[in-house]
Amino acid sequence: MTGRQEPYYVDYEGDFGLSGLTEAFALASAPRDTGAALGLVTATLDAYDLARPLYDIGDLGAEQRTRFGYDTCHDEWGYADDLREDVRALVASPLADETIRTVWRAASGDRWDPAAHGLSARDWLRHVEETCAARPHRKIPGPRPEFCPIFGARPPRPDEVRDDVLAEIRFCRERTAAAPPSADTLTALEEVAATASPAVAFRLLLRALKVHSVRIDKPWYDRLEALSSRFEHCTGLVEHGLDIAWPPIDTARRDSTWDFGFSGLARSAHQDWSGSREEIHDVAAGDSVGQTRGSAAAVLLEDTLRLLGSALSDTALATLWDGASGEPRRVGGRDWLRLVADVCRERLAEAAPAYTPVVAPARTELADVVLREIRETVPAVADRVVCPYRCPVPAGDVMDLLEQVVTRIDPDLGFRLFLRVLSTLAVPLTRERYDRYRAIGERIGYGEFHVSDVEYLVDAG
Structure with missing residues (x-):
């Protein structure tokens, strides 16, 4: 291999590391002995080795690969390495062995208690690490890079998230009272977050909530999801397997991240x-x-x-x-x-079989501001056509129809369709005009990436 040698970024489609392993134990039949338990560890590693990461540098073209300094594609940092990192964080910490045993049992649904098989919790995790170490070695030694060389993301430092993780564990204590997870489990998770790894503590907290089917309301779920996003976890890691009390469908609520x-x-x-x-x-x-x-x-x-x-x-x-x-x-x-x-x-x-479809009143107070933006764009597209080489459609006809949607149907729908037409026609935007679109989107309540979907058009001309 030539060029700069760095591992590429791997994102999982679900849970991973030690919490991912506890999920595998929670879903499996209880292993009869240590050998069977380590066999489940091996099976979990095998399953993740076969899974394709969400972000694969192999999907990049030659120009992007050169830009990021890669000339071959291979998985330099796999599941076994992530699992070992989690294991080492606990084994090398000052945590009491009973604390480690408590969080392991809580997150794994108590499918495997190392003490029942003559092992301390640390001895059990050392066996897990040895199983990981027996996997084929990575070609490039060294730790995972601090940030994703492709997407620019880096995991937060422990001191940046520790207080927030501790706050969620303590909220869980107040919310669930005498219900599981037990007070001992939550105390153990607090100790993991405070002295070993907030990241591991957070994922093990999620596992404990899922194992015990704790009912999570939407505001609590939103906080857990926001914290998960700071760790750069994959979408769905929080939601999958969590018992969420979803609110009724409300078509006036704009909680989709993208267009809808x-x-x-x-x-x-x-x-x-x-x-x-x-x-x-x-x-x-x-x-x-x-x-x-x-x-x-x-x-x-x-x-x-x-x-x-x-x-x-x-x-x-x-x-x-x-x-x-x-x-x-x-x-x-x-x-x-x-x-x-x-x-x-x-x-x-x-x-949602209980839902009765309704058509909410249109937000007519938006009509004037949306119409102003559409009419300012008309001169820039007067001589354009949509799909000029196949069934050409005059852009002027489309803009006239957008005005009718705004004035006669729904300004919100008209503005969303307007953004789509801008993208279809690749209309150059000034930063000032784009900022106005953002302001309209914020006023309506659009998600994070809705209006930014057309940001690439800023100064495109």
Whole structure:
């Protein structure tokens, strides 16, 4: 291998390290002896070795690989290394052996108690580390880099998150009272966070909450998710297996991170997209992390019902779709919108059978500010067409329809479709104009990456 030798960033699709191992134990039958327990460790390592990381440098082109200093693709930092890092944090700490045993038993569902098999907790973890060490060695020695060379993220330092992890453990103590996790477990987790590793303590806390099916309300869940994101955990690590008391679906709540509804459906269109039932279902079932199940279908259905109930002609609806999606297929008329509505209802019947679809009143107070932005853009696209080489659609026609959506249907939907049209036409934006779009998005309550999806257009010309 030539060039700069550094491991590339690996992100897991679920839990990992010691907490990931305890999950494997919690889901498995209780091992009959130490050999069987170590066999489960090996099976867990094998399973993760076969899993593909979410961010793989092999997906980068030659230019990006050169930029980041890589010339080959291989997994230099695997699950075994992450597990060893967690194990070492506990074994090398001043924690009492009983403390380590307590958190292990709580997180693993008490499937394997090392003391019952003549092992101290530290001896058990040393066996785990030896099993990891027997795996094929990495080609490049040394610790994981402090930040992701591709995405720029770095895990937080212990002192940056320790107090927040301790606060969640103490909140759990107050919230669950006499219910599990036990007071001894929570005390042990506090000690892990304070003297060994806040990161390990946080993931083991999540495992204990899941093992004991602790009911988590939405505000608590949101805090856990926010803390998890600071650790750069994968989306879903908190939510998967957690017993969450989801609030009722509310189409007025804008808690999707990205685009949503009919504009989100347009965003999903691509060159081979045909508007089929299956493709629509993928979007309708695409609830964001932290969203009540069925929310994506509910907001898509509401947008669709608004369009179906409007005075726009079938041709106008198809033109609007073409402009927002950039993939003209002459879908978008009422027959196709009825298919979209049917798919949304099917998804809601499955995910939220108690939900009754409603069309909330349009936020008309936004109309003037959204119209102003659309009209300022009209001169810049007057001579453009959507998809000029396939079924060209005059951009002016699309902009006229956007104004009608804003004034006659829903300014929120009109603004979302406007953002999609900007992206489709690659309209250059000034920083000032983009900042105004951000302000509108914040006023409506859009998610973190909704408006920023068009930030690449700033000074694109």
